[in-house]
Amino acid sequence: MALAVAILSLSAMVLQYRLVESRLMSAQQDLLAADLNGLAALYDQRRIIALRQAIDYRATAATGEEMLLLLDRNGATLAGTRPEWPANLAPAGEGFTSENPTTFTEGGTRWLAVARTLPGGFPLLVARSLQPVDDTLAALRRGMFALLGALLVAGALVGWLAARSVMTRINRINTLADRVAEGQLDARLPGIRTADEFGLLETHVHAMLDRIENLNRATHRLSDTIAHELRTPLNRMLQKLSRIEGQDDLTADLKSEMRQAIRMFDSLLDISRAEADAGTGGGLVPVDLSAVATEVWDLYDPLAEDKGLLTKAQITPDLHILGDRNLIAQVLSNLLDNAIKYCAPGDRLTLDLAPDADRILMRVADTGPGLPDDLKPEAFDRFTRAERDRSTPGHGLGLALVRAIAARHGARLTLPPTTRGFTLEIRWPRLQQSD
Numbered sequence: 001m002a003l004a005v006a007i008l009s010l011s012a013m014v015l016q017y018r019l020v021e022s023r024l025m026s027a028q029q030d031l032l033a034a035d036l037n038g039l040a041a042l043y044d045q046r047r048i049i050a051l052r053q054a055i056d057y058r059a060t061a062a063t064g065e066e067m068l069l070l071l072d073r074n075g076a077t078l079a080g081t082r083p084e085w086p087a088n089l090a091p092a093g094e095g096f097t098s099e100n101p102t103t104f105t106e107g108g109t110r111w112l113a114v115a116r117t118l119p120g121g122f123p124l125l126v127a128r129s130l131q132p133v134d135d136t137l138a139a140l141r142r143g144m145f146a147l148l149g150a151l152l153v154a155g156a157l158v159g160w161l162a163a164r165s166v167m168t169r170i171n172r173i174n175t176l177a178d179r180v181a182e183g184q185l186d187a188r189l190p191g192i193r194t195a196d197e198f199g200l201l202e203t204h205v206h207a208m209l210d211r212i213e214n215l216n217r218a219t220h221r222l223s224d225t226i227a228h229e230l231r232t233p234l235n236r237m238l239q240k241l242s243r244i245e246g247q248d249d250l251t252a253d254l255k256s257e258m259r260q261a262i263r264m265f266d267s268l269l270d271i272s273r274a275e276a277d278a279g280t281g282g283g284l285v286p287v288d289l290s291a292v293a294t295e296v297w298d299l300y301d302p303l304a305e306d307k308g309l310l311t312k313a314q315i316t317p318d319l320h321i322l323g324d325r326n327l328i329a330q331v332l333s334n335l336l337d338n339a340i341k342y343c344a345p346g347d348r349l350t351l352d353l354a355p356d357a358d359r360i361l362m363r364v365a366d367t368g369p370g371l372p373d374d375l376k377p378e379a380f381d382r383f384t385r386a387e388r389d390r391s392t393p394g395h396g397l398g399l400a401l402v403r404a405i406a407a408r409h410g411a412r413l414t415l416p417p418t419t420r421g422f423t424l425e426i427r428w429p430r431l432q433q434s435d
Helices: 002-060 131-181 197-241 248-277 289-306 325-342 373-378 398-408
Strands: 066-071 077-080 102-106 109-118 122-129 285-288 310-315 320-323 348-356 359-366 412-414 422-429
Touching: 002 066, 002 077, 002 109, 002 122, 002 131, 109 131, 131 197, 285 289, 285 325, 289 310, 289 320, 289 325, 289 348, 289 359, 320 325, 320 422, 325 348, 325 359, 325 398, 325 422, 398 412, 398 422
Parallel strands: 310 348
Antiparallel strands: 066 077, 066 122, 102 109, 109 122, 285 320, 348 359, 359 422, 412 422
16 A cells, blocks of 8 residues: 555656656746847847847856857857857757757756857857756755655555554454464453454454354263263163173173273263363373373383384483373373274384474374375364274274363374374473473
């Protein structure tokens, strides 16, 4: 906007400059025509003698803004304000007409001139200095440039203030979006909303968040209710099965199925609790993430080696976060358990833990079958499983629980591209140790 105003202003000033230049040149042409008319009147009275006397008289009172010169047939000076004819200027036409004047420069000064040949072969030069015109135009240009500079500065200042105001309002909404992305669905913008487009946008965003929060709450409530209501009858059925005699194989299979169902409901409840606590920060304490990772790795490493996996862990010591030790261990246990479950003998399983700027990077990678590309966008959704894994025990809740616990701690999950296998990166907020 400021640039557009500056361009329009510059166009207006250029137009004004051309108008002033035209008026000034027209005025000089009028003065030149008046000089020629006066000389023509004298010539009509007494011919060359009158012109010579008039030019001699005006030469004595010359101000430097006019040039008069009369030559004889042989080119000798008869009268004038200068001793000789200007170089590169030849007489054009005859008589005292003022049409089609020409300009020439001499000594750094521009002149508007009429060079004619009078009857009998007498060259006559009448010229007016354009120095006053050039001085006036130069002053006008300086004023225009100063005004343009002031307009640019003022436009830049106004643009900066407007941009700052807009960016402040945008950052206000972005801050809300960041809080919501971290799991704070109950986050809202403080203060009174203004009666403009941004205020309307904030109103719509709040209405959208209210709707999302209500739907999310209803979904969680339904999930919790189902899990709570079904766990009890399943446990009762499990107890009754233990009383059945004579069908040990059947009861063992039924018990296994029921235990898996109960574990699924326990996982759903764990996910709901972690999602409900996301963004609150309550219950989190300083935890040595390096120690937790080492303990969990030491627990699962023998299991991986028994299955024939090649394992390696690189854990930087003394890395601390603000978190829940049990939930962190559950995250790593889920990831390692899944890797061991789906990898085949000879596959690699690695765990890396290292500082990453103001965060701590935990990377679990394997060279197993990995996730199909079409499942990666919904990898962290509940009950997400590949068709090839349907025969493997599980319910597709492991990564959903990992995401919920990561959100509880303000950690960031990423699935970096891999040529083979599965890799998950978790960036935990690093706890700044006070001296």
